[in-house]
Amino acid sequence: MAITLGPNQYGKAEVRLVTVNRTGPVHSIKDLTVSTSLRGDLTATHLTGDNAGVVATDTQKNTVYAFAKQSPVGEIEDFALRLGRHFVRDNIKGARILIDEHGWDRIAVDGKPHEHSFSRAGDEKRTTAVTIDGDRAWVVSGLRDLVVLKSTGSEFHGFPRDRYTTLAETGDRILATAVTTRWRYQGSEIDWAKSFTEIRRLMLQKFATLHSYSLQQTLYAMGEAVLEARPEVAEVRLSLPNKHHFLVDLTPFGLENDNEVFYAADRPYGLIEGTVLRDDAEEPGLAWPTFT
Ligand SMILES: O=c1[nH]c(=O)c2[nH]c(=O)[nH]c2[nH]1
Secondary structure, X not given: XXXXXXXXXXXXXXXXEEEEEOOOOOOEEEEEEEEEXXXXXXXXXXXXXXXXXXXOHHHHHHHHHHHHHHOOOOOHHHHHHHHHHHHOOOOEEEEEEEEEEEEEXXXXXXXXXXXXXXXXXXXXXXXXXXXXXXXXXEEEEEEEEEEEEEOOOEOEOOOOOOOOOOOOOEOOOOEEEEEEEEEEEOOOOXXXXXXXXXXXXXXXXXHHHOOEOOHHHHHHHHHHHHHHHOOOEEEEEEEEEEOOEEEOOOHHHOOOOOOOOEEEOOOOOEEEEEEEEOOOOOOOOOOOOOOO
């Protein structure tokens, strides 16, 4: 029997980076969580402990902070591309940089945005995953935990019934989810901020305006809306937990419940996931950041 080293990568996970732009009295901040991951011929370190080809994970973390000082972080995609391209040299042949951006809103004081005070924007995060392989680059961006709800305009019926089916058919229900989505860009010369803002807007608009017969249908329509309007996007993946809102039975109290009083269930939840593709898209190459 022969034992060999399989695929491997290593890096620093979840470097917390906050930058303050202090060029004037009105400060702005960037709050990021950056993970770096490098690949190359690291057989020697795994088999013999020879670390000659290992860029220490501590160095990777320091590089994140030094780069943030040396020039403005800018859009997370650009920052990730700069970092990834820096690491790929000598023994390191590939890099994957994951960044989550945490939003902050300016606090309003007497109706005016304060110069240097902020409140956390909520759970939603903007994300990117940049993969560098030699001189090629792939960018997959997205967002996580964008919680949305519509109080009508959603039905669910026509599904098969067997002896285990108890779910009532409904022509009017609450539809709620926490959108996690990633989209694969074609190319890397893109106005990242504008593209993100538009994609987010298109998804929200479709969620709101589509009269939905299932979360699956909503998922497809959200992805389709992005692909129709944004030629820079090759593929959209969505993961939508169905945040069930169950109508409370008020008949024991002699009350009608006309779709007004709900119990928001925590778990279990339906999990609806899917990919929406264009048929003329560039091949994904190493774009999707899966390892294990
Ligand atoms: O939009 C839905 N899709 C389902 O697949 C499903 N299954 C379920 O119980 N409720 C729902 N809702």
